[in-house]
Amino acid sequence: MKQIDSSLQFLRNPPVHVHATERMPLPHECWAFGSRRARALQGSGYVRKTLSAWACFGLAICLVLARGEGLRTGEARIDVTPEQPVVLAGYASRTNLSEGVHDRLSARVVAFEQDGRRLVLVSLDNLGFYNDTSGPLRQAILEACAIQPSELFLCAIHTHSAPLLTLDTARGHPNNVAYTKALGGKLAQGVREALARLVPAELGVGSGSSPVGVNRREVAQGVDGKTKVVLGRNPSRITDREVEVLKVVNPGGTEPAVLLFAYGTHSTSLGPGNYQVSGDIHGLAAQFLEKYFGGDLVAPEFAGASGDIDPWVRVLPGFRTGRGWVPETVLMGTLLAEEVARVAEGIHTSATNCPIRTAWKTLALPARPKGEAASSDDTTASMTITVARLGGIAFVGLGGEVFNELGKAIKLSSPFHPTLVLTHCNGAAGYVPTRPSYSEGGYEVQSSSFAPGGGEQLVEEAVRMLKELQ
Numbered sequence: 001m002k003q004i005d006s007s008l009q010f011l012r013n014p015p016v017h018v019h020a021t022e023r024m025p026l027p028h029e030c031w032a033f034g035s036r037r038a039r040a041l042q043g044s045g046y047v048r049k050t051l052s053a054w055a056c057f058g059l060a061i062c063l064v065l066a067r068g069e070g071l072r073t074g075e076a077r078i079d080v081t082p083e084q085p086v087v088l089a090g091y092a093s094r095t096n097l098s099e100g101v102h103d104r105l106s107a108r109v110v111a112f113e114q115d116g117r118r119l120v121l122v123s124l125d126n127l128g129f130y131n132d133t134s135g136p137l138r139q140a141i142l143e144a145c146a147i148q149p150s151e152l153f154l155c156a157i158h159t160h161s162a163p164l165l166t167l168d169t170a171r172g173h174p175n176n177v178a179y180t181k182a183l184g185g186k187l188a189q190g191v192r193e194a195l196a197r198l199v200p201a202e203l204g205v206g207s208g209s210s211p212v213g214v215n216r217r218e219v220a221q222g223v224d225g226k227t228k229v230v231l232g233r234n235p236s237r238i239t240d241r242e243v244e245v246l247k248v249v250n251p252g253g254t255e256p257a258v259l260l261f262a263y264g265t266h267s268t269s270l271g272p273g274n275y276q277v278s279g280d281i282h283g284l285a286a287q288f289l290e291k292y293f294g295g296d297l298v299a300p301e302f303a304g305a306s307g308d309i310d311p312w313v314r315v316l317p318g319f320r321t322g323r324g325w326v327p328e329t330v331l332m333g334t335l336l337a338e339e340v341a342r343v344a345e346g347i348h349t350s351a352t353n354c355p356i357r358t359a360w361k362t363l364a365l366p367a368r369p370k371g372e373a374a375s376s377d378d379t380t381a382s383m384t385i386t387v388a389r390l391g392g393i394a395f396v397g398l399g400g401e402v403f404n405e406l407g408k409a410i411k412l413s414s415p416f417h418p419t420l421v422l423t424h425c426n427g428a429a430g431y432v433p434t435r436p437s438y439s440e441g442g443y444e445v446q447s448s449s450f451a452p453g454g455g456e457q458l459v460e461e462a463v464r465m466l467k468e469l470q
């Protein structure tokens with residue numbers, strides 16, 4: 001972390017294009033370092049077992065303050081499983097259409113509202129908004145639901161077993177184009193339903209740890225005898241294993257209405273050999289929670305900073321179900337969900353006054369040179385960043401695949417604890433490696449659009465935007 005922090009000191013004010021930045025007078029502070037929940041946890045084994053930084057500061061939840069109408073939340077889950085065979089996204093080698101559905105895909109929505117301001121978080125069981133699909137899908141929601149651009153976090157979980165999104169009728173498969181066109185309406189429907197269900201709510205947050213993800217930048221020896229970085233497992237490299245959980249309970253209720261969680265791993269336990277539709281690890285974890293808690297629970301799942309993180313068991317040929325075997329993908333999804341459930345069951349919800357503030361920008365970060373033919377326009381590459389404050393909790397949505405150390409740097413430098421970093425959000429700008437990774441090479445570095453230092457600028461800008469929400 002020291003390396004990142006010190007490099008940030010030399011990076012000042014990257015050029016930005018401002019889309020919309022909402023500002024409002026500073027609200028009453030609603031930190032709760034001394035909250036009943038935090039004090040209770042400090043004396044329990046829970047905190048001792050949790051190594052996350054923000055748990056060490058105590059849970060930052062809102063105090064009940066006699067001001068305004070208080071927080072209201074609404075949630076919805078919309079089925080987005082393809083009805084027709086489609087091209088699955090994530091592997092260029094996989095050109096056949098999908099063959100059946102292992103588990104159904106969903107878009108999960110949680111909407112927050114207070115004092116006339118809204119925050120809408122959407123998790124979509126999909127790879128991401130490639131082929132310039134983020135703009136049209138966001139627009140479908142914004143137009144239908146009358147929310148501000150900065151109030152919408154449209155995020156994908158990066159499963160590699162969901163339809164490739166495209167609106168390109170010339171190059172995309174007709175079934176994929178039809179799926180993507182219909183998706184805009186479904187997402188808008190989900191957000192509309194969530195907003196229509198807004199009711200008073202209490203929030204609480206917690207943190208755990210899961211071993212499902214591992215740093216995938218394995219150092220191997222090439223045939224020429226030189227070392228190189230390949231996609232594999234590298235347990236000696238940094239892996240952010242934190243599982244962040246936000247729980248919503250409606251007053252008078254005993255069961256959670258929403259369990260939102262963020263965890264940093266690619267959802268790639270199924271590889272290019274799999275042709276069945278699936279939410280992979282994140283999607284299966286959400287499905288486990290919704291079955292386990294039952295009722296109308298919605299469990300929006302988010303991929304944390306995981307550009308260099310893969311599941312411990314990765315790129316399988318498919319669901320191995322022979323002789324009663326529970327496939328590894330289901331096991332790992334369940335393992336992640338078990339930790340979310342354990343954390344959730346220990347969360348006491350007490351926050352009912354959580355002022356909302358949001359902002360978003362498209363950063364112009366330094367681009368990697370693309371050869372002699374590159375025009376001056378190619379000197380920068382864009383990345384969308386969305387930030388929100390929900391009382392003492394913050395969300396950072398990044399429109400790309402960010403290395404886990406960069407996400408961790410944002411969480412640790414943020415003035416809000418917890419800060420949840422959600423990736424594949426409102427854009428799809430590809431990999432964002434750390435500066436030292438460039439000299440090592442590897443798949444993520446070779447395919448990145450950003451020059452060394454771009455990731456560190458991203459961290460600095462995210463923290464600056466978070467501080468402006470204070």
Ligand SMILES: [Zn+2]
Binds near residue numbers: 266
């Ligand atoms: Zn990826």
